[in-house]
Amino acid sequence: MTDTKTLYAAFADVVAAALADLSREGTLPADASFANVTLEPPRDPSHGDLATNAAMVLAKPARTNPRQLAEAIAPRLEAHPAIASAEIAGPGFINLRLDPAAWLGELQAIHDLGDDYGRSAMGAGKRVNVEYVSANPTGPMHMGHCRGAVVGDALCSLLEFAGHEVTREYYINDAGGQVDTLARSAHLRYREALGEDIGAIPEGLYPGDYLVPVGQSLAEEFGTRYQSAPEDEWLAIFRAEAVARMMERIKADLAMLGIHHDVFASEAALHAAGKPDEAEKWLREQGLVYDGVLEAPKGKAPPEDWEPVELPLFRSTRFGDDQDRPIKKSNGAWTYFGADLAYHMQKAEGADELIDIWGADHAGTVKRIKAAVAALSQGQGRPVPFDVKLVQMVQLMRGGEPVKMSKRSGNFITIADMIEEVGKDVVRFTMLTRKPEAQMEFDFAKVVEASKDNPVWYVQYAHARIRSTLRKAAEEEGIAPGTEALDRLGEEEIALIRRAAQFPREVEAAAKAREAHRIAFYLYDLATDLNGFYSLGNTDLEKRFIVKHDAALSAARLFVAEAIGQVIRNGLRVLGVEAVDRM
Template sequence: MNENQTLYAAFAGHLSAALDALEAAGTLPGGLKRSAVTVEPPRDPSHGDLATNAAMVLAKPAGMKPRDLAEALVAELSKLDEVTSAEIAGPGFINMRLAPAAWLAELGAIAALGADYGRSTMGGGKTVNVEYVSANPTGPMHMGHCRGAVVGDALATLLEFAGHKVVKEYYVNDAGAQVQVLARSVHIRYREALGEAVGEIPEGLYPGDYLVPVGKALAGEFGDTYAKAPESEWLVLFREKAVAAMMDMIRADLARLGIEHEVFSSEAELQASGKPAEAEAWLRSKGLVYDGVLEAPKGKMPEDWEPVELPLFKSTQFGDDQDRPIKKSDGSWTYFGADLAYHYQKAQEADALVDIWGADHAGTVKRIKAAVAAMTGADGEPTPFEVKLVQMVQLLKGGQPFKMSKRAGTFVTLADVVEMVGKDVVRFTMLTRKPDAQMDFDFDKVVEASKDNPVFYVQYAHARVCSTLRKAAAEGFVPSAEHLELLGEEELELVKLGAQFPRIVEAAAAAREPHRIAFFLHDLAAAFHGYWNLGNDRVEKRFINHADAIQTGARLFLAVQIGQLVRNGLALLGVEAVEEM
């Protein structure tokens, strides 16, 4: 294994070579698909260091019994110098134990690759468009947007690290009724800035103080030109000015989280350029849009319901529950109609699409997936498209629902939360649970200095490494790779866990699940703290063992690589690795 090849990748190569040998010997037929073959840690560590399912997944297509194929594979794998034993478990799984030298070589690989340890070419340079946040441009970011923003941004970084080209996109919903409401709300603040007593903001408009500066800016730019003018004269202008101001605010809020999008796509521009009409014409040419009447609502019939003929997309052909209208009765586009055209536009420039949506949009997943499948799969395989749903976050303080100053009028702003606890705490916390699971964000717990706080626990592991290295340097000890054979089983367990990082990166990228990196970091931190605590009772297990300078050098080298792994993982999450706490 060369120093730039990680252990799991090397053993995937060894396994492939063993299968090649069996094909050459006629034991296996040629041409078997190996995509489902894996090399991973056994579920039970007592079973060995590595396990493979090769015999289980290849036996049937090969016309063999799993154990017979496993026996043939074991014979090949046992020839490897790194393998001290290879055994068959159950119906045909193969467990291997590796010589310590294999793990020490992996420690060297971490050192050699540094910040690139775990980087993968799995993506093959294919472009993935990740659309996330896409909050309506009607006010500052709030905590309802925060989780999706962090998940999307971490996913984009992860995919790039795994070998993809990534486009980070924000879809600006600036064509719907909500931005008309925004314009009317801003007009009130504009009049207020001119000295008019506007009183309470009418119900149905946006009451937040964040619109006061926008109104003042418009008063400074236009004077009283539009103060008494009819709505038709100022609505479009004020809408454009207000949306631009809101997007500046949103960009600033996202920057507080370390988030920058590369592309901002406007729904209004999409519609003005005729893209939805082009999509409708294309779908009609394929027989996928027809004029029909929607089914009557189930249950009690609304008094004002009447059948209306609308252009309907045949989404039921692609797994949806019913066909969906792409236009309203007044001829304007439905949100779905515009969204359909937008996704088709994205798919022209990407090999795969990922959308990060709030869980409240779950009902629209089937229809937009149907649209993407229809519009990108007409002449071959459809563009892969996934929607990741993110649950809301409940804000707590001391276990109780928390409310703070509501500059926004109706919600807690992201900026206020970041100011209270810091960017890194917010980002890491948002990735400590699967995004589709409910999350509580307790202001007391996320800054608590305890092992129950995963943010602190992981950061403290890195700070401990740095502290140890500073102390060692002050006492004249330096990390050394010359005698790594002096590392014992407890130290090798840390290496074995750390060596999983490259495969976890690939698995997390393939599953579009950046939270797996946070989980890995927590496990690594727990193992590191566990080893550290051995030194509390056994002086000879401390990283700095004054009785053995050579062994201390080897342990410090191990500590350096653990620190590197933590930094690499935190970088994928957009979190700084602190050096002291």
């Protein structure tokens, strides 16, 4: 990566230098913080190219009103050779109009930086652990897991692009009743593979046909050794074998989505290593776990068999929870919360920040696990920020009609099914076309439509259109992108460059907010601007990228098109989506 500074960063430095001058002169206090000063596109493009709130946020420490401070800042900015004007608007915002040469310089920066355009060092030296998917290893990956998987993976790529050191982690829930049920279900299929007539799958076992090959594999490995053996002889063995085989399938399904984790952490291994006991011991030493009695269930009469039981309780109310939470059950087994607490303690040992991607059905546990991580951060001797991103379920549709599925019956749409029908890129991009916390529909018919209403098609079409134009220019006209006539570019082309130039700040803003979907939204806007420019050529031949009998202007416009294509590729790469050359 070169040291070329992108436009927003460069002009942010210009604003900072002007403010520093005012500090030295005494107009601003020497200790004034510029941390909340922003530089961004104005909401109304007619107001200028860039806008800063510097006077608004610094007026109070300067003991003046924003407009008076703006009157001191604006002339400093206007003196810069690349700033054509600095106009004060409203109560004190400053709108900047740039010399066109500034935008042409950014156009060159896009070409110079190439695949690194938009890459940031904002996260340099910061280790972030992102845990996502973490589905129980009791069946194939299905639609219920897909959105969280894509959201988590795109977030990891975004954070890496913004300079963070990212660990992608999957927590395998391979302890507890559900994996015992998996083992019993696999044993039934194992007996079936040995020739037994097992009849209907008993209630309480997993009925899906996905366990048939698991049973066949177990039959090949063990023969008849465990066919009639008592459960205590084979349960642990079949549990481990079935989990291993299901994880192989889960990894293969995720790989079809382009998802690969760095760490697969086992809940069973966590227990075997005594991590929950270590966490409890440390928390007791800190006075954060005590033996107490849970209150009776609120809002209704307690069940007839309810009786107060003394349990080890975590003081989660100290960290904002509405009640203290048990970390063990009355039989001495760890609660899910107790194990989860120890797991997050383990993750915090090797990270500066933790992010979990959960389904919206886990919303009720967010407060308590945040309380636990806040407490455990004390044990690290440093704060470990922790965030939970909740992802809503997706309603599957086909031509406007709901697609019925049931995990219990084994009749569900798997990730493999989806990818086989519409492709990886369609699945990934579509999952990022709405905020994760918002409900969404995935209509198999609509996601493959060739229309502006289909964002993934529209963005990929914009890139393919650029590549087609570049091929046509080279093959039919002998014209390549060039810089000789960039000064002949008009306002429409500069508007395209303005949009492309927003990419680096969009990356940083999205990374700061931990919201990868912002990149998908930005790419759609960029594609809209590009396709809008193409439409100008439908009525005015002089507005086309390839202008007959004007090779110099054509080369300059192709230089713009090539840069827009580069930005689209960079954005799609962050999202894990291919930028196609032909459609």
